[in-house]
Amino acid sequence: MTTADPESSDNLHAVFALPPGRALDICLNIQTALLEHKLAPGVKLSEDEVGEIYGVSRTVVRAALQALAHSNLVTIRKNRGAFVAEPSIREAHEVFQARALIEPAVARMAAQAMTDEQLAGLKAHLEAEHVALHKEDMGRALFHSGGFHTAIAEIADHRVFTSMVRSLISRSSLIIALYWKRSDTACESHSHHALMRAFELRDAAMAESIQKSHIIDLHSGLDLREKPRGDSSLSAALGRTG
């Protein structure tokens, strides 16, 4: 179980570049909530409110929110406050383009470095995802799916890439919350298991190729057409009241 625990914040703090402390805890808590889709894009994160929840002053909360803002998970608007980020369609494309470049290269490195223990750890991620899926806990399933991708980067043992991947995956979670269109989530399982086979074989080229296809497939699972979102269309959509 220990090897499979995705919540272990051993060196997770590296992403936020904060010294261990309460601010980091808040960051990690909010990040997890985002990854599990417990916090929707656009939700306001009032400093007072967050501070009261965690029992700290606004000073600490501000540090946490700024760190999250730097990871593009939160948007800070001057004199307005912090909100869960709402990635634009353009940003969604860019994030998945970046993933399509970086993650295959990372998968290749991971395949070469993979130990049996790490292989088992990856499998545990997939099982956790499967269990969550079976319970129809989509949020948790997505969380473990992201954990799988992150774990691969960690196995590649490349901190710069790991940091990038972690950041991109967090942003992907928000993007999926906004733009996911595919109803069948089984797509995950197939690609991930195919990737596992490549890792078992230590076939770097195969891992790279599968991961690239997988990311492109995820990208295509988004509905990124321009829509008349927001309140501008609201009046038109409703017509006259009554």
Add this chain to the structure above:
Amino acid sequence: MTTADPESSDNLHAVFALPPGRALDICLNIQTALLEHKLAPGVKLSEDEVGEIYGVSRTVVRAALQALAHSNLVTIRKNRGAFVAEPSIREAHEVFQARALIEPAVARMAAQAMTDEQLAGLKAHLEAEHVALHKEDMGRALFHSGGFHTAIAEIADHRVFTSMVRSLISRSSLIIALYWKRSDTACESHSHHALMRAFELRDAAMAESIQKSHIIDLHSGLDLREKPRGDSSLSAALGRTG
């Protein structure tokens, strides 16, 4: 001149995810100082001291330092304070590996999108670098060299990659300050001008290829052998006094 002004902080703030304000100004100021090698790795950035320089309270300084820490330009040690980061040898390798993956792809995109105006802008960067080199102002030359790489990412018009490239280049500046071994800096000019030719021809494949070679060349210009650095060697180096 306007198109060539590399200091323009138009959307430079996107890297730090801070609302416009004094904290951002401090970030940008310190970042520029780092890029110009006016601030050496390891230098302590006392909150009081920085605050007095810019005429703000520690609150603002802390926000700036945390933003810089998130960009890996500054290291914050609990109860110790903030220091200009000292990238390890491993980190140096990783940063240039990341650049070798990302920047060629970005160069390809830029070559396809390049307008004549943007081409002129890039040329201006090279000229500025040349002028600084002629004045033997190495710091400023390096600054413009980095600006050239950043400008390419901006032309590619991909914010996610641009942000990554900017971050990697900033870190590269620290790495070069610590590990640069090559005395001839003319290598820059050659690769950069070759890249310009590819851009003029709108040859995406050529631009990608040249950029990849260029990054690998830069990487090889570093002396990344393990050395007995630091004070541990100091006593040995000095022997007994007198």
Add this chain to the structure above:
DNA sequence: TGCCCAAAGATTGTATACGATCGTGAATTG
């Protein structure tokens, strides 16, 4: 003489207070 420990100084971590800015709603006017 060298090492260990303790107290003072300096610096950061956190909380709180006050001023500035923005959003909202009611009142007023065309």
Add this chain to the structure above:
DNA sequence: CAATTCACGATCGTATACAATCTTTGGGCA
């Protein structure tokens, strides 16, 4: 009745004060 303006409330931006922690330095002891 609709549009505009103004004042109020809420929230953030910043400064300052106090508490916690680390570093340093001086003295004591083996």
